[in-house]
């Protein structure tokens with residue numbers, strides 16, 4: 001099960017998001033496309049992507065027009081207007097700043113990040129980025145100070161998040177290479193980060 005995961009770590013294969021940016025979605029006007037057109041483009045792109053999964057890492061480049069990744073981003077933007085990102089499906093219009101059950105509106109908030117050493121051996125260390133707010137209300141929460149306070153932290157702007165991810169990739173933390181990137185506890189809004197590598 002972890003074969004593909006380890007092959008990505010060894011740079012033998014590309015991660016899914018990297019492949020998705022190299023697939024032409026065949027959509028000329030993303031914002032003008034209907035939801036059905038986007039869903040169809042997504043289904044076509046995903047079928048292509050599945051055929052690429054077993055390939056060794058090659059020279060896939062980002063396409064000039066709308067990619068499968070762009071289609072997914074546009075779909076995510078539309079979901080944000082009637083949020084169903086988690087199983088609460090509370091329908092908040094986060095795009096307009098309304099806050100749902102998780103307490104997160106249009107803007108995700110970065111709280112902290114570090115190399116997490118407490119996961120399963122295959123995933124340690126994992127570079128974990130914590131966002132404020134949460135979709136659960138667990139009585140035993142060990143991160144209640146950020147999970148229950150969605151206004152904690154700082155606006156998670158794409159440039160800042162990219163820098164945080166780069167820092168993890170740069171192995172500056174504890175002088176160890178992170179084997180995984182994790183974003184938790186809430187689903188951030190759909191946003192494209194600056195390119196930072198595979």
Ligand code: SF4
Nearest residue numbers: 083086089090100102
């Ligand atoms: S992510 Fe937040 S706003 Fe969206 S459905 Fe879940 S609780 Fe509601």
